[in-house]
Amino acid sequence: METALEMREVCKTFYGEGEVEIRANDHVNFTLKKGEIHALLGENGAGKSTLVMNLCRRPDSGSVIIEGKELELKTPRDALEHGIGIAHQDLSRTLIERHTVAENVLSLTKGFLLSIDTVEEAVREAVQKFDLGDIDPKMKVWKLSGGEKQRVEILKALITDPGIIILDEPTSMLTPPEVDDLFALLESLKAEGKAIVIITHHLEEAIQISDRITVLRRGQVVDTLDEGRVQKLKSNPQQGVRELARLMVGKETLYDLKRQELKPGQIVLETQDLCVENDMGIQVVTNVNLGARAGEILGIAGIAGNGQRELLESIVHFRVARTGKILWHSDAGELNITNMSVGAIRDLGVSYIPENRRKAMVLDLTVRENLMMSYYSDSKGLLIDRDAMIQLTDELIEQFSVDTPSPLAPMRSMSGGNKQKIVVAREISRKPAQGSRRLLIAENPTFGLDVATTQFVREELLKQRDSGAAVLLVSSDLTEILTLCDRISVIYNGEIIGTLTSEEATRESVGLMMGGFVSDSIGSEEGN
Amino acid sequence: MNLESFGTSLTRLKTMVERGFGYLKRKLWPFEITFRKRSSKLTFEQSIRTRILALLLGLAVVAVIFLAYGINPLVLYLDIFRVAFFTRYGIIETLSRFIPLLLVAIGLAIPFRAKIDNIGAEGQLIVGAIAATGVAFSLQHLPSGILIPIMFLAGFAAGALWALPIAIFRVKSQFKGSDVVISFLLFFPALYLVEYLVTGPWQDPAGWGFPQSPLIPESARIPLFPTTRVHLTIILAVGLTLLIHQYLVRTKDGITETKLGYEINVMGENPEAGEAMGMSFLKVAIITVLLSGGLAGLAGVSEVAGNPNLYRLRMEISTGLGFTGIAVAWLGGLNPIGVIVSSLFFAGLLAGGVEIQSAGLPFGVVNLFNGAILFFVLVTEFFLRHTAEWRLRRDN
Numbered sequence: 001m002e003t004a005l006e007m008r009e010v011c012k013t014f015y016g017e018g019e020v021e022i023r024a025n026d027h028v029n030f031t032l033k034k035g036e037i038h039a040l041l042g043e044n045g046a047g048k049s050t051l052v053m054n055l056c057r058r059p060d061s062g063s064v065i066i067e068g069k070e071l072e073l074k075t076p077r078d079a080l081e082h083g084i085g086i087a088h089q090d091l092s093r094t095l096i097e098r099h100t101v102a103e104n105v106l107s108l109t110k111g112f113l114l115s116i117d118t119v120e121e122a123v124r125e126a127v128q129k130f131d132l133g134d135i136d137p138k139m140k141v142w143k144l145s146g147g148e149k150q151r152v153e154i155l156k157a158l159i160t161d162p163g164i165i166i167l168d169e170p171t172s173m174l175t176p177p178e179v180d181d182l183f184a185l186l187e188s189l190k191a192e193g194k195a196i197v198i199i200t201h202h203l204e205e206a207i208q209i210s211d212r213i214t215v216l217r218r219g220q221v222v223d224t225l226d227e228g229r230v231q232k233l234k235s236n237p238q239q240g241v242r243e244l245a246r247l248m249v250g251k252e253t254l255y256d257l258k259r260q261e262l263k264p265g266q267i268v269l270e271t272q273d274l275c276v277e278n279d280m281g282i283q284v285v286t287n288v289n290l291g292a293r294a295g296e297i298l299g300i301a302g303i304a305g306n307g308q309r310e311l312l313e314s315i316v317h318f319r320v321a322r323t324g325k326i327l328w329h330s331d332a333g334e335l336n337i338t339n340m341s342v343g344a345i346r347d348l349g350v351s352y353i354p355e356n357r358r359k360a361m362v363l364d365l366t367v368r369e370n371l372m373m374s375y376y377s378d379s380k381g382l383l384i385d386r387d388a389m390i391q392l393t394d395e396l397i398e399q400f401s402v403d404t405p406s407p408l409a410p411m412r413s414m415s416g417g418n419k420q421k422i423v424v425a426r427e428i429s430r431k432p433a434q435g436s437r438r439l440l441i442a443e444n445p446t447f448g449l450d451v452a453t454t455q456f457v458r459e460e461l462l463k464q465r466d467s468g469a470a471v472l473l474v475s476s477d478l479t480e481i482l483t484l485c486d487r488i489s490v491i492y493n494g495e496i497i498g499t500l501t502s503e504e505a506t507r508e509s510v511g512l513m514m515g516g517f518v519s520d521s522i523g524s525e526e527g528n
Numbered sequence: 529m530n531l532e533s534f535g536t537s538l539t540r541l542k543t544m545v546e547r548g549f550g551y552l553k554r555k556l557w558p559f560e561i562t563f564r565k566r567s568s569k570l571t572f573e574q575s576i577r578t579r580i581l582a583l584l585l586g587l588a589v590v591a592v593i594f595l596a597y598g599i600n601p602l603v604l605y606l607d608i609f610r611v612a613f614f615t616r617y618g619i620i621e622t623l624s625r626f627i628p629l630l631l632v633a634i635g636l637a638i639p640f641r642a643k644i645d646n647i648g649a650e651g652q653l654i655v656g657a658i659a660a661t662g663v664a665f666s667l668q669h670l671p672s673g674i675l676i677p678i679m680f681l682a683g684f685a686a687g688a689l690w691a692l693p694i695a696i697f698r699v700k701s702q703f704k705g706s707d708v709v710i711s712f713l714l715f716f717p718a719l720y721l722v723e724y725l726v727t728g729p730w731q732d733p734a735g736w737g738f739p740q741s742p743l744i745p746e747s748a749r750i751p752l753f754p755t756t757r758v759h760l761t762i763i764l765a766v767g768l769t770l771l772i773h774q775y776l777v778r779t780k781d782g783i784t785e786t787k788l789g790y791e792i793n794v795m796g797e798n799p800e801a802g803e804a805m806g807m808s809f810l811k812v813a814i815i816t817v818l819l820s821g822g823l824a825g826l827a828g829v830s831e832v833a834g835n836p837n838l839y840r841l842r843m844e845i846s847t848g849l850g851f852t853g854i855a856v857a858w859l860g861g862l863n864p865i866g867v868i869v870s871s872l873f874f875a876g877l878l879a880g881g882v883e884i885q886s887a888g889l890p891f892g893v894v895n896l897f898n899g900a901i902l903f904f905v906l907v908t909e910f911f912l913r914h915t916a917e918w919r920l921r922r923d924n
Binding site for chain 1: 780802
C-alpha cells in the first residue's frame with residue numbers, strides 16, 4: 001500500500017514548571033499507509049498527542065513527509081491545506097462554546113467573504129453523509145452534550161474531505177452505540193482509501209478497529225504491530241488486551257528498595273463519601289472513602305486526569321469539598337478538617353509535595369528562603385527567629401546533601417534534582433502537632449527527575465513509612481506505585497474502583513484497572 | 529465576478545503579501561531573539577548601574593523635546609540641578625517636595641514588592657488631605673500637640689480605607705490587572721469629592737469664589753524648621769522609611785526581620801506556592817495596600833498642614849505627586865534606601881522645574897520626566913531579571 005504520511009526521527013521536548021524537561025517525543029518513527037486505520041496506544045503522557053501535533057507545529061527536529069514530499073507544517077492551517085484533518089482531544093480548547101456549530105466549522109474555510117448559510121448547508125450535508133446523528137448547525141456549542149460536542153469535533157476533521165484523518169481520543173464521550181456508528185464510518189472511509197490514525201488508551205477498541213498498532217511509552221516507540229500480529233490479537237481479544245497492556249506499561253525491573261515489614265497503625269486521615277468538583281463545576285471525585293494508616297504507604301494509582309488532583313487538593317488545599325467529610329484522627333480524638341484553611345491543616349502535621357513544582361518552590365528566592373517556607377511561622381510573634389532558621393536550613397542542606405554553593409544561592413540556579421530534594425527535605429522534616437501522627441502527601445514526586453534523585457525520593461518516602469508516618473502517594477507511574485505501596489487504590493473517573501494489597505497487585509492487574517477494567521479474574525491470574 | 533471568487537482572489541493576494549513580508553523579514557532581520565530568566569541575581573553595583581542607565585535614557589528622550597524647542601538640553605539640565613541642589617531657595621523647595629514624594633513612593637514600594645499594583649496614590653493622597661482638613665476645622669480648639677497627631681491618624685485611616693478595595697479585588701477577582709483598574713478609578717471619586725467640598729460646604733466665604741477652603745487654624749499647622757519653609761514631617765517620613773527598611777525589606781543571612789516581610793517576598797514572586805504552604809495572599813494584600821494608602825494619606829496631610837503655600841484644601845492639592853511616586857518607587861528599586869535617593873532626585877526635578885519655565889517651556893514638561901523615566905526603569909527591570917540572546921534564524 002502507498003504511504004500517506006511518514007514521520008522520521010521526530011523529537012519534541014517540553015519544559016515544564018520548575019524547568020522539568022519532558023521528552024514528549026524522542027526520535028519517533030511513524031508511517032501511515034493509505035487505506036488503513038492505525039492506532040496509537042500509550043499511557044497518558046506517552047507522547048501520542050504530541051506526535052500528531054507535530055503535523056501542525058514544527059517539531060524540534062526530524063522530518064514530516066506527506067505523499068513523498070518533505071514538508072514543514074507550521075500552523076494548523078498548513079496541516080489543513082495539505083489534506084490533514086485533526087479532531088483534537090481537549091474539546092474545551094478546540095470548540096468555541098459561545099459560537100454555533102456552523103460558526104465553529106467556519107474557522108476551517110478559506111477566503112474573506114463567507115456566508116454562514118453556505119457553511120450551515122455544508123454542515124447539514126456532511127452530517128447526513130457521514131451519518132453523525134442529529135446535529136443542528138445553528139445550535140450553540142455550549143448547549144450540546146459531551147457526545148454531541150465530540151461528534152462536532154469529528155465533523156470538523158472530516159468536513160474538509162482530507163486524505164489523512166487523525167482522531168485523538170474520539171470515543172471518550174461517546175456512548176457504545178455511537179462508538180459503533182463511528183467505527184462503521186471509519187471502516188467506510190478506509191474503504192475509500194483514506195489514511196486514518198486513531199489515538200486511544202482503550203485497548204479493546206484499538207484491537208477491534210485498527211489494522212496496525214503503534215505503542216508509545218515515555219516518548220519512544222515501543223513497538224509497531226503489523227497487520228499479521230494485529231490479526232492474531234483480534235482472534236483472541238482477551239489475550240490481546242493483556243499483551244498490549246504489557247507493551248504499554250513496560251516491564252521495568254522494580255527498584256530494589258529495602259522495606260521493613262508492614263506494621264500498620266491507627267488511621268490518621270479518613271475521607272467519607274467525599275465528592276469534589278473541578279474548576280468547571282463538574283463533579284470529578286465521587287464518593288471516595290479512603291483511610292491512610294500510620295506506618296503504611298497508601299498508593300492512589302490512576303491515569304492522570306481521573307480526579308486525583310482534585311481529591312488531593314480537597315484534602316490539603318483550597319479546593320472545596322462539595323459533600324462528604326475529611327477526618328483527622330489523633331490522640332485527641334477525631335477532628336473534622338473538611339474545608340479548613342491550608343495553614344491549619346498543615347499545622348496538624350500534614351506535609352504536601354505537589355506535582356506542580358511551581359506550587360512547591362519560589363524560583364526567585366534563595367535556597368534558604370525556600371527551605372524555611374514551612375517553618376518560618378513557628379516563630380512566635382511578628383518577628384522571625386533568625387538564628388533558628390539559619391540552624392534549621394543549614395541542617396537540612398547537610399542532612400539531605402543538597403548540592404548548593406551557599407544557602408543563599410537562588411533556587412533557580414539549582415538543578416532539577418536538587419530542587420526537588422529541597423522540597424522533599426522541607427516537607428518531610430516537619431513536625432506534627434502534639435498528639436498527632438504525620439501525614440505525608442506526595443503527588444507524582446519523582447516526575448521528570450533523574451535516576452539518582454528518583455531513588456532518593458523513594459527511599460525517603462519509605463523511611464517516613466518506617467518511622468510511623470502515614471504516606472499518601474498519588475502517582476501515574478506504575479513502577480513507583482508497585483515498588484512503594486502497601487495498599488493500592490485505583491481511581492478511575494473519580495471513583496475508587498478497587499483496592500489491592502501489595503501482594504495482590506501486579507503490573508498487569510493495576511494497569512488494567514487504571515483503564516477502567518474491574519475484573520476479579522485478572523487480578524488472580526498470574527500469567528507469563 | 530461573483531463574491532466567492534472575489535473572496536478567493538483576496539485570499540490569494542493576502543497570501544502573496546504575507547509571503548513577501550516573510551521574505552523581506554528573513555532578509556532584513558535574520559535574527560531571532562530569545563529571552564531567558566537569569567539564574568543568578570545581579571550584584572548591587574550592576575543593578576545600580578542599570579538604573580542609572582535607565583535614568584539617563586529617560587533624560588535623553590526628554591532632551592529631544594528640548595532640542596526641538598531649540599534649547600540646549602545639557603545647559604538646561606545643569607541649570608535644573610544647580611537650582612535644585614545648590615541654591616538656598618532650591619534646596620528648601622526640593623526638601624518641601626521631597627516630603628510628600630517620599631511618603632507616597634515608600635508606600636507604593638510595599639505593595640509593588642508583593643506584585644500588587646496601586647497606581648491610585650493620587651486619590652489616597654487627596655482623601656488624606658480631606659480628612660486632615662476636616663479634623664483641623666472640627667477640632668480646632670485642641671492644642672497643636674494633640675490636634676496634629678489626630679490629623680495624621682485621620683489622614684492615614686482615610687487613605688488606607690480608600691485603598692482597601694484594591695486588595696480585595698486583586699485577590700478575589702478573576703480578572704488580572706483589576707488592582708490597576710480599581711486603584712486608578714478610585715482616583716476620580718476622590719477628585720470629585722474634593723471638588724464638591726471646596727466649591728460647596730467647605731468653600732472659603734472670604735475667598736472671592738475661588739475653589740478652596742479657608743486657611744486652617746494656626747494650631748493645625750505643622751511646625752517649620754526655623755527660618756525655612758521645611759516642616760517637621762520630614763523626620764516622620766524618613767523615620768517611617770527607615771522602619772520599613774528595617775522590618776520589611778532588609779535581610780540578614782537571607783532572612784527578613786518579620787514574617788510579613790518574608791511573606792511579601794514570597795507572594796511577590798509566586799503567590800501560588802505561598803498559598804500552598806498556608807500563607808494568605810489576602811492578608812498580605814490587605815496589609816500592604818493599607819500601608820500604602822495610609823502613607824499616601826499622610827502625604828496629603830503633610831501638604832495641607834505643612835506646605836506654607838497651601839495651609840488649606842484646594843482642588844489641585846496634589847499636582848500629580850501620587851502618579852510621580854510610581855516612577856520614584858521603581859527608580860528606587862522598591863528598596864527604601866533607593867527610594868529616598870530617587871525621591872530626592874525627583875523632588876529636585878520638580879523644584880528645578882522653574883528653570884524649564886524660564887527657558888520658555890510650559891511647566892507641564894516636568895511631567896514628561898515621570899513617563900520617560902518610568903518607561904525605561906520598567907524596561908531595565910525586565911532585563912534585570914532576563915537575558916536576551918540573539919542568534920541567526922534557523923531557517924536561513
